[in-house]
Amino acid sequence: MTKNRKALKQQKLSAAKQLTSGLKTVSADMIGELLGKVIASGNKVCIEGDNQKQADFLSQALLELAPDEINNLHMLISTIGLPEQLDIFDMGLASKIDLAYAGPQGFRMARMLREKQIEVGNIHTYNELYARYFMDLRPDVCLLCGVEADSDGNIYMNGSAEDSSAIVEATAFQQGIVVVQVNRIVDKVRRVDIPADWVDFVVESPRHKFHLEPLFTRDPAQITESMVLMGMMTMKGIYAKYLPRTLNHGVGFNTAAIELMLPTYGEELGLKGKALTNWVLNPHPTMIPAIEEGWVESIIPPGSELGMEKYVEANPDIFPIGADGSLRSSRLFAQLAGHYSADIFVGASLQIDALGNSSTVTSERMTGYGGAPNFGCDAGGRRHTSDAWLQAGQEYTGGGLPRGRKLVVQIVETFQQGMKETFVENLDALQLAADATFPLPPIMIYGEDVSHIVTEEGIANLLLCRTLEEREQAIRGVAGYTKVGMKRDKKVVADLRSRGIIQRPEDLGISKLRATRDMLSARNIKDLVRWSDGLYNPPSRFRNW
Secondary structure, three states, X not given: OHHXXXXXXXXXXXXXXXXXXXXXXXXXXXXXXXXXXXXXXXXXEEXXXXXXXXXXXXXXXXXXXXXXXXXOEEEEEEEOOOOHHHHHHHHOOEXXXXXXXXXXXXXXXXHXXXXXXXXXXXXXXXXXXHHHHOOOOOOOEEEEEEEEEOOOOOEEOOOOOOOHHHHHHHHHOOOOEEEEEEEEEOOOOOOOOEOHHHOOEEEEOOOOOOEEOOOOOOOHHHOOHHHHHHHHHHHHHHHHHHOOOEEEEOOOHHHHHHHHHHHHHHHHHOOOOOOOOEEEOOOOHHHXXXXXXXXXXXXXXXXXXXXXXXXXHOOOOOOXXXXXXXXXXXXXXXXXXXXXXXXXXXXXXXXXXXXXXXXXXXXXXXXXXXXXXXXXXXXOOOOOOOHHHHXXXXXXXXXXXXXXXXXXXXXXXXEOHHHOEOEOOOOHHHHHHHOOOOOOOOOOEOHHHOOEEEEOOEXXXXXXOOOHHHHXXXXXXXXXXXXXXXXXXXXXXXXXXXXXXXEOHHHHOOOHHHOOHHHOOOOOHHHHHHXXXXXXXXXXXXXXX
16 A cells, blocks of 8 residues: 555655656745645545644635546645635535634535535544544645745744644655645745655745634733633632643633733732743643743643734743744644643633533534633543642542643633523534434533533532533522523522532632722733734734724
8 A cells, every 4th residue: 555655655756746847946936836736536635724824825725626537535634724725625626524623614514524525534532633644544634834935945933833744744655645735936945844854845925925813812902800810710719729820721812811811810819930831732822921920830722822022032041942942833732732742721712501511513503612622621641640630530539549630720601702602401412412413422521521610600510520410500500691601509508508509700709890990000902012022913803903
C-alpha cells in the first residue's frame, strides 16, 4: 500500500510540474489547473480550515475543479470557517467530511445534514482528528496557508502555525502532496516553520493576506452584570477554594469577565501569586490587564490573535517567542497541555441536561467541539500531582484508591439570546442519534467529567454528589426558571445547599449589588489599548470609540 501511495504521488507530481516548469512556485492564475493535477476522485483532502486562519485562496480555487472529472472527495477540515468549504459539497465535488468545529458555518452545516447534502464521518476533538491523520485518515493532499515562502518552499507562519505542523507532517511523510498559499514569496523567510522538503508547491495569494478570524477577542463593553456576578462566584467559590495554577479558559464573555476582574476582585481575594499563573489560551486582549499587573507567568497559545502581535512580541517572558522575535503557536501542543497539565477548564455550552452532559450540536446548529472534549475531561493518563488536582480528587473519590481530579467548570446563563433555555431534559444530540444522523449522540462533555456548574443562580459542586439523584437535583437547583429548574425538589435542594453542594451568591458572601461593571479593569476596547501602552492594535470591527 505504501508503494502504491508513493507511485501515485510521483505520478501526480510529474503531471503538475509540467505546469510549473519543474519549480515549486505556482502562479496564482494556474492554481486551479494545478489542483486538478494533484487531486483525484475519492482523495482525502485536508485544508486549513483551522480555528482562526483559513486557506481562503486555495478554498476558492477548489471551486474551479470540474465535478464530472473530480468528485467524491473526503474533506478533512478541523474548522469549517468559510462558505466555500461547504460550496464544494453543493457543487458535487465532495461527499464526506471529518471535522472538529464549524462555528462560523454551524447553522448551514445543520441544514445540510438535515437535507442529506453532506455526510459527516465524525465530529472530533482537535487532537483526535490530528491523530487520525496519521492512522486511517491519511491525507492525499493538504492545502495550507502561511505568511512567507522562499522559492525553495521554506514556509514562515508568524504566530499562526496553529494546526499546520500536525497537518503537514501527516501528509508529507505519508506520500501525500502539500500545497501552500502564502502572502508573499520572498528571497529569505524570516523563520523556517515548515522546511522546504516537506512542501511540494507554493502559490502567492493575490490578496497577500489569508483570512484570520479574531475569534478570541471579546469587547468588554458587551459584558453584563450577570456575567460579572457569575465571574465573582467562580473566582471566590472555585478559584479561591482550589487555587489552581494551571488553567484554560474557553471562548466567551463569561471567561472574559473573569480575566478582566483578576486585577480587581482577584486582588481582593488574594489570588495573585497563589493561583492562575500558567495558562493555555490564545493572546486574549482581555488578559492584558492581568499580564500588566503581574498575574501571569506563562501562556501557551493554540493560535494567535489579530492586533495582539506587537503586545505579544513585547512580552517574551510570557509568550513563546522565537529568535526572530515573533510568536510561535501550536494547537497540537497547546491541546496536550490543556488535557494533561491544566488543573481547571472553564467553558460553556449550548445545551446541558439534568445530569450535566453538554453538547454544542443541536437541531438548529452544528457547532462541533473544538478542543473542549480534551480540555473538559478528567485525563485518566495524568500522573503528576498538584494541590488543586489532589484536593478535587479528595472531594470526588470519597473512599477507594486515592487519586487526583481535574476541575471542569461549565459557566452558563440559564437563558440564552432569544430566551432559549440552556438546560434541557433531553439534549438534541439524543434525537440526532435516534434519527441516524450520528451513530452516537454527539456529546461535547460528558456529565461525569463536569465538576462544577455555575449560573447566575449559584454554583453546583458535582464532586460532592454521592448519587445520580443528588447530581440531578444539584443541577436543577441552579437551573433557574427553565423547565429543568422548575422540576427541582425544593426539600432536596435545600439539603444540598446546607451541605455546601449548592452555593448561592449570599452563601459565598457576595452581594449582588457589587456585581457591576465597575468590577472590570477595562470596560471597552479603548481601555485595553491604554493598558497595553498602545501596543494592542484591535481589528477594525472592534474600534468602537
